[in-house]
Amino acid sequence: MKYSALNLLRNGLRHNRDWPEAWRHPEPKSHYDVIIVGGGGHGLATAYYLAKEHGLRNIAVLEKNWIGGGNTARNTTIVRSNYLWTEAALLYEKSMQLWEGLSNDLNYNVMFSQRGVYNLGHTLQDMRDIERRVSANRLNGLDAEIVTPDQLKRAIPALNTSASARYPILGASLQRRAGVARHDAVAWGFARAADALGVDIIEQCEVTGIERRNNKVTGVQTSRGHITADKVGVVVAGHASVLANMAGLRLPIQSHPLQAFVSEPLKPVLDTVVMSNAVHGYVSQSDKGELVIGAGIDAYNGYGQRGSFATIEHALQAIIELFPSFSRLRLLRLWGGIVDVCPDACPIISKTPVNGLYFNCGWGTGGFKATPGSGWAFAHTIARNRPHELNAPFSLDRFATGALVDEHGAAAVAH
Amino acid sequence: MQKNRLQSGGRIDRTQVLNFRFNGRAYQGCAGDTLASALLANGVYLIGRSFKLHRPRGIVGSGAEEPNAIVQIGSGAATLPNQCATQVLLYEGLDANSLRGWPSVQFDVGSITNWFSRFLAAGFYYKTFMAPRKLWSFYEKLIRDSAGWGHAPTKADPDFYEHRNAHCDVLIAGAGPAGLMAALAAANSGARVIIADEQSEFGGRLLSQTDEIDSMAATDWVAQAINTLAQHENVRMLPRSTVFGYFDHNFVTIAEHCTDHLGAHKHTTVRERLWRVRARQVILAQGAFERPLVFCNNDRPGVMLASAVSTYVNRYGVCPGREVVVFANNDSAYRCALDLDAAGASVKAVIDSRATGAGDLQQEVEALGITVMTGHVVTNTLGSQQIRAVQIAKFSIEGTVPATLPAQDLVTIQCDLLAMSGGWSPAVHLHSQSGGRITWSEELHCFVPDGTTQNCVSAGAGNGAWELHDCLRQGLEAGKAAIEYCGLEISDLAEPKTEGIETNSLQPLWRVPAVKAPDRCPKQFLDFQNDTSVADVRLAVREGYRNVEHVKRYTALGFGTDQGKLGNINGMAVLAEYLGEPIANVGTTTFRPAYTPTSFGTCAGETVGQLFDPVRKTAIHEWHEAAGAKFETVGQWLRPWYFPDGDEDLDAAVKRECLATRRSVGIMDASTLGKIDVQGPDAVKFLERIYTHDVGKMKVGRCAYGIMLGEDGMLKDDGVMARLGEQHFYLTTTTGGAASVMSWLELWLQTEWPDLDVYLTSVTDHYSTISVAGPTSRQLLQAIDCDTSLDAADFPFMSTQTATLCNLPVRLFRVSFSGELAFEINVASDHALTLWCALMDAGKNFDITPYGTESMHVLRAEKGFVIVGQDTDGSVTPTDLHMSWMLASDKDFLGKRSLRRPDALRADRKQWVGLIPADKTTVIAEGTQLIEDTAARAPVPMCGHISSSYDSPTLGHPIALALLKGGLERAGEKVYASLANGKAVPMTVTSPVFYDPQGERQRD
């Protein structure tokens, strides 16, 4: 049933008794043409675009828990495409363009809210980096501009633009088309749309082994039995190395906890997204009114989804530095996810040395924004067995050739 | 007039009247009241409106579980949004306001949404507002404006906060019967005990009950226990202190609320203190939350938890109703009937869903002449802004709960208060945060702690012990076990005596049937704050949102400021019903910190404002300030940026500073350079692996420019290093890289090469560095009594020696970052200012000119020296920077292998060049991208970017440094700088060395 105001009205009159399931809950079949491991946003998007763009139908998404429960449910939902390097910018911009039509494409309101993202500069070097990134963004056809402290003061009254701040704000880059989206809705919307095209979404189904014969993938072992497949695409974020290990591969990835938290819901105080590398904090306000705040990465490795409180303290010190009036607000809920970090802070969307096995990972602290674009490019790579030109620079072999796309220098906090 | 205030009883002080305001009206309460008890004392029932449907709401609970009574306290900079009236202690002059309701909470225009509620079911917003696309931002604004609770302050917080660290043997969370008992058991042993409770008084539920312990009133027992504990120096008691987080390795966070309850004050003491406690043992004794019952219109003001009603009567001397109905599925609510009767209220009936009724308490209640109706339920309430009546019906569970109740059976009972109890849920939050498992107890009908991963144990109601004697016993045992674990002597403290009673078991009743099916009947609320009803959960299941996390997220169940303390368990049970699965299979959502909302300020502590990241200043800073320097932030440092003469601007000052340096002598404070002292038998071996050049070949007394690479072969940091002895080196790093280089070296030394015998010491602050540069710099040093020869023959370029300058011991380096004859002087920081002043004095004869970082940048750019971090970005190899000559071929060093990767060998890598604008006048902004094809459309191919750009005073025209594709081979070619306004400025590619390419001046 199409989601629309009219149907909302009609169903309301019937006490909402006729709404169908957003996605089916089928038993796994014994064989699929393509199996996607990992029911996060990226995995579900991959399945959707495989069906929609490449006409495949016999597809399953296997999720060990509940769909969208990994980093998709845990991130701070910042969506932007103003990356420095052309390779990265074009990939994220593809994603941005998909975001712009996503609610209608999926017929599910993912609440993509283009409220702008400001990246603050606090030092002369910050400002040089901003100039460089904005200059590159413009040439790449992205919207980007530099704003002055005065403009910031007007746009974001709560922001401390005083020259006597510990790290006075000298300016910022602004991408107006950037913003935030409703993370759960992204997973559910992709699930529903993929399901409508015949994709089987199978929850509570953990992949425990990747089967191969003659260096070609033949299927997977799961907590719900053995399933054969012609192709297997793995999109499991923080657990990428674990899955790679099942296929005898090693990835240049480190898994770290990354934490975030929200305040209690408040009346609107901040109608945009503010990020600062120098003081290490970023914040936006959700539609519900909660301030959504991200912390820095926890330095140690692990799969525990638990960070340390010191990281939260630092994040709040930074937020109060930027917004002194937020000090009396209260932390409502904090959590952690496990992020998969590549040495160059860019993803891997790639074929692997095993035929028919594909990996999409390494999005680290900033992959939510890429959800549609990542799925789109990964679907292309799987369906055609070769990367699209947008994701060719993000192949696994770059770590051997050295052709890294190093986004660290320009965006230390890469959300 | 406090119309509901009882004449006597309670823990409030009737002689101390406190004036306060709520929604602009003046009221009075008593010392010891909470805002909630004071409002109830005044007969104020309507406190706010609900989130989505704007339904009138009143106080339900008496503590952290309260979902409705959320208010804004005060105004201005010290205002506090989203305060829970049940947790706000009353003080003179308190000013509170409802958070929803326009124009007023009594008459709220928004309440029309209630009429459309069937169109606003769970997740409705995912299904609409999509077309036309443009309108979404308009809808979103409406959504945002209507969402949210309180108003954030608009001014900086006038208060301050602090952090305190503590270690203890036993940390006890909760000072009810179990917690106090545990503390008593632990206190005697001498163990370091911390006991914290979020309430203003210790005692927990004992403050609200009429039990006796050891033949004295429970409250007297509490007073005695506190007294005993106070006599133990090893016990720290923290009232008003919420244990809100439980992290790994028994790290527990406590927020102590120090001043909020005092009312108006001058903000001169700490408002809240964060205790960061590392505990050997943790005893969790936070008690349990009573559950509401779920029936139609169960959200009307005047519907309260039975235990809360008892609390208001017994603890606060407030009787919240005159004509009361009690509704329960368990025995505990019968106590509320007794309390109400004793307070003089008329208890119209006790409605018990169980056919069996209660145990001993039922007889007590009936003995007072109160009607007990077993096998009955309340299915609906009537009223508008306060409950007026309940509708009850016969009820029995034969196999399953009946789907609906027959309309003709309904009986209406008038009342102004309904006290309800759906049983109890242990507060397993902290246990769960610690990583402990919880399981559903089929016997107790609640989740109980089951298995821990850290050193902690739960006791009392938080562990599913409902009876007082069980709580005391568990507390005692937990306390003793903790002491035993710590290897201390266990006291022989005995369990206090209490009177037990016979009870009947609870009847699980998660949802009371109504006359109509849940989709069509009036709303049966699960989560009051978010207006989540049974129908919403049912819809979620129907739509395939089956996992408890999906349901939570789809319906917003448990997302409010109370974090589902009140409604979650009912919600999960209803979900289980619709899934047709046992509750045990459905499980709960994850419990996350904070247990209750905790101020940002508390978490941040004192590390804010100027203490956020304390400014580092050099030993000569004061002089710079006095000289009128403008400063630049570099890392944590403030460095002089330029020294304007009068009202000179940056450009004029820099021009003057640079020309003076090239002409005579300039002086710069270079103290912020990172400095590392390296000593040890393996110093050479170690540094050979870190630096790319032949460290071993350096003679003692020689300096070398050194670079270090990351494992990826990219330039990481650079600086001059000097060999001071056979096994002794001195390294300098960039200002910004000082700390990270030090950690980088230690990382390798400690984790990869522990066999190397090398010691690193940061001496950045120990030595100040003064750089004098310019043709007369040698004469200048001689003029302040240099005790050694500075002649080129005795002291050649790139060497170092010790010396005395105006009687101060110094180390001199003949190095240059300006291209001029120059000396860097290291002097103990205590002497730095003296030396600086001596140089300035003597320098008058040489036209000495102090210069800042900007001139330093210009001078080095003219000479083509790189600044790591400005001209490099982690993607630049030494070859790209014309530094291949520095890569020793006959040894290994970090990053060397990566330099052989195909991409590092590509000819068209971005390489280091100089650029001069073709018009010789335009200064291009640093960061500007370079292009070849000015007609290209986006995405325009970029061939590089400008990393440094200045109007060169020495050359008399602008120069720039850039990384350019294939730049090494492109001298003389033309590229374009692409400006923000779309214009492209032609630039000629040159060598990056613009000035004195032979380096004669610096070697002079």
Ligand SMILES: Cc1cc2nc3c(=O)[nH]c(=O)nc-3n(C[C@H](O)[C@H](O)[C@H](O)COP(=O)(O)OP(=O)(O)OC[C@H]3O[C@@H](n4cnc5c(N)ncnc54)[C@H](O)[C@@H]3O)c2cc1C
């Ligand atoms: C705190 C935090 C804040 C963030 N903020 C932002 C931000 O503001 N903007 C941004 O763009 N990005 C952000 N990110 C990053 C972003 O969340 C991720 O990059 C992105 O969501 C990854 O999506 P995914 O679908 O690949 O991963 P996930 O959503 O984690 O999905 C992976 C799925 O794989 C499943 N899985 C794992 N192992 C198996 C197995 N063996 N078998 C079957 N299934 C398995 C997992 O259960 C999981 O559901 C943030 C991340 C965190 C943790």
